[in-house]
Amino acid sequence: MTDALNPLLQRLQPYPFERLRALTAGITPNPALRPINLGIGEPRHPTPEVLKRALHAAIDDPAGGLAAYPATAGTPALRQACADWLQRRYGIEVDPARQILPTLGSREALFALAQVVIDPRAFASADEPVVVCPNPFYQIYEGAALLAGATPWFAPSDPARNFAVDWDRVPDAVWARTRLVYACSPGNPTGAVMPLSEWQRLFELSDRHGFVIASDECYSEIYFRDEPPLGALQAAAALGRHDFRRLIMLTSLSKRSNAPGLRSGFVAGDADIIRAFTLYRTYHGSAMSLAVQAASAAAWADESHVQDNRARYRAKFERVTPLLAQVMDVRLPDAGFYLWARVPERFGGTSGGSDTDFARALFAQYNVTVLPGSYLARDWQGSNPGAGRIRMALVADADECLEAASRIVRFIQG
Numbered sequence: 312m313t314d315a316l317n318p319l320l321q322r323l324q325p326y327p328f329e330r331l332r333a334l335t336a337g338i339t340p341n342p343a344l345r346p347i348n349l350g351i352g353e354p355r356h357p358t359p360e361v362l363k364r365a366l367h368a369a370i371d372d373p374a375g376g377l378a379a380y381p382a383t384a385g386t387p388a389l390r391q392a393c394a395d396w397l398q399r400r401y402g403i404e405v406d407p408a409r410q411i412l413p414t415l416g417s418r419e420a421l422f423a424l425a426q427v428v429i430d431p432r433a434f435a436s437a438d439e440p441v442v443v444c445p446n447p448f449y450q451i452y453e454g455a456a457l458l459a460g461a462t463p464w465f466a467p468s469d470p471a472r473n474f475a476v477d478w479d480r481v482p483d484a485v486w487a488r489t490r491l492v493y494a495c496s497p498g499n500p501t502g503a504v505m506p507l508s509e510w511q512r513l514f515e516l517s518d519r520h521g522f523v524i525a526s527d528e529c530y531s532e533i534y535f536r537d538e539p540p541l542g543a544l545q546a547a548a549a550l551g552r553h554d555f556r557r558l559i560m561l562t563s564l565s566k567r568s569n570a571p572g573l574r575s576g577f578v579a580g581d582a583d584i585i586r587a588f589t590l591y592r593t594y595h596g597s598a599m600s601l602a603v604q605a606a607s608a609a610a611w612a613d614e615s616h617v618q619d620n621r622a623r624y625r626a627k628f629e630r631v632t633p634l635l636a637q638v639m640d641v642r643l644p645d646a647g648f649y650l651w652a653r654v655p656e657r658f659g660g661t662s663g664g665s666d667t668d669f670a671r672a673l674f675a676q677y678n679v680t681v682l683p684g685s686y687l688a689r690d691w692q693g694s695n696p697g698a699g700r701i702r703m704a705l706v707a708d709a710d711e712c713l714e715a716a717s718r719i720v721r722f723i724q725g
Contacts, residue, residue, distance in 0.1 A: 322457045326450060327686040334671055340678040347715040349703040350680040352499070352649065356569040356623055356706075359616035362606050366573075369605035381598040384589055385413035385577075389599075392608035393577045399614075400531075401545035409582040410555070412589055413599050413607070416574045417529045417563040418451055421493070424559060425455035427591045428523045428584065429490045441488040445476045447500055447688035447697040449527065452493040461490065465691040473503040473645075474696060478512055489522040497530040497540050500687050500702040501651045502644025504534075510546035517557050523584065526560040529576070532567040532617050533624050534646035544580060555580040559588075566648070567617055568610045575599060575607040624648055627709045634716045638723040650703040651684070655723055666701050677718040 325333075331350060340346065370376045384390070390407035397403055405411060414420035429440050442456035446465035456463040466481050468474040476494070494513065496505040517524055526543030534540055543560045552558070563576030578588065592598070599607070610616075632643050632650065640653035654664030658672070666683035673679050684700030705712045 317458075319458050319460060323454055324450070327682060330686050331670070331680070331682060334667060334683070335674050335680075338671070338675045340674055341676055344678040344718070346678045346680070347707070347711055347718070348680040349705070349707075349712075349715055350682045352704040352706060354566055354569040354571055354648075354706055355708070356620055358569050358573075359610065359613065361613045361616060362564075362568055362570060362573070362610045365609035366602055366606035369602040372602075372605075375601035375605070377600065377602060379601060381601050381604065383593045383598045385411075385599060386601070386604050386608075389413055389604045389608045389611075390577075392611040393579065396611040397544065397579060400539070401542050401548075403544050403548045405544070405555075405579055406582065410585055411577055411579045412585050412592070413575070413577045413604065414561070414563075414592075415576070415597055415599060416565060416571075417527060417561045417576045419574075419597065420561050420576065420578050421449075421451050421525065421527060422455040422458075423591065423595065423597070424523075424525050424561075424578070424588065425459040425461070425491055427588050429456075429459040429461050431460060438488050440490040441485055443481060443485070443489050443492045443522075445474075445493065445495055445498065446691055447474065447684065448493070449495060449499050450687075453689070456491070463689075464489070465689050467692070468696050470696070474498070474501045474651075475503050475505070475509070478509070478516060486516060486520045486522075489520055491523050491525060492517070493525050493527060494543065495527040496543070497528075497534070497644070497646030499527075499530065499647065500649045500682075500684070500697075502530070502647035502649060504540040504645040505546075507541060507546050507549060510541070510543065511550055514547065514550065514552060514558075521557070523557045523559065523581075526558065528560055528562045529566055530647040531562060533621055533648050535625055535628060535643055536645060540646050554582075557581055557584070559584055564607060564610050567620070569620060570610065573603055573606065575603055575610075623709075624705070627705050627712050630709065631705060631712050631716045634713070635719060638720050648705050650705065652701055652703065654699050654701060664699050666697070666699055670701060673719065673722050677722050679715050679718050679722075681719075 390411045394407040440461040441464045442461045444452040453463045466476045559580040561578050565571040654669045658664035658669045670683045681701045684697030685695045688697030
């Protein structure tokens, strides 16, 4: 039976949370302490009322709701709401009919995009297509590349610059085979934001080698500096690239609006890629329900709940980060809701602290779950850039996050 399955599935690696479950299997954590999970980045702030009201109203709408098949391209109202948000947020103009496509969140769109832009005819040649990814990274990038038949290539990162990708260290021979580049800004897990100069360099490489850029921007609305993060389309417009050639940005309501279960987002950019992506999704069956589209349009049109959400995160990080900084190498990120902390050296490991030993012992002794950084990166060119670090998602309420931080301090202090 297995001979009939797609052999590319065998190239997929276990997902980070599957590895985390295996790491802590058989452990009975301290029963005196309630469990606190900082491992998974699932927003837990309240979903905004404006979104819930619109969803409820749309479900009961006899003209749409759940009683009609939705179009893959989405309703004009939703595409316009997305275009209006791009104009307010980034000051850019896009054609809602040609340059925007609603998606079921950003995760499935990140995956599906690789199937659209990678040419299967290249598999028969010596120049097997390459997908360049950051390292550390979101594992969907790797899976999308592998199941499209391409080879993932992990670009070197610079720990001194908060693990920013060093695009200049990717060899020309790799760029010559590259069909797609995944960029993530603000980054997961580091929270680093790409400046205009880095976007300019990536655009120059795209012009030279002809690859598509997929900009994952799902953390763009949770930031801690006065200036909001620069977006890919915004950077392109600033550099005179108003047609957004070979560029697609992807975003969602999951983090911005605390609605991960809504599975709603959109992509925007190069009109030719959007047209091809729409065709692919028509056959793939990825249309968003009309009720979800109505709720999504309401969410994209409202900024008050986003400002409240951002304030909640800022308040948490302002309290938790200094507490952990007493015992760990950790700092406030540019954006996102993760802390990317170095494990103290006394926790095993051959060079610095062992992130897996740390996570396992913390879970056993203090019933706090964190994600080993090595699970978010790949061994590449002799090292794993996530080794010796942990990712902590501050998604719970402030009291729970502070309690987790206090336990981590006690754990490290021994």
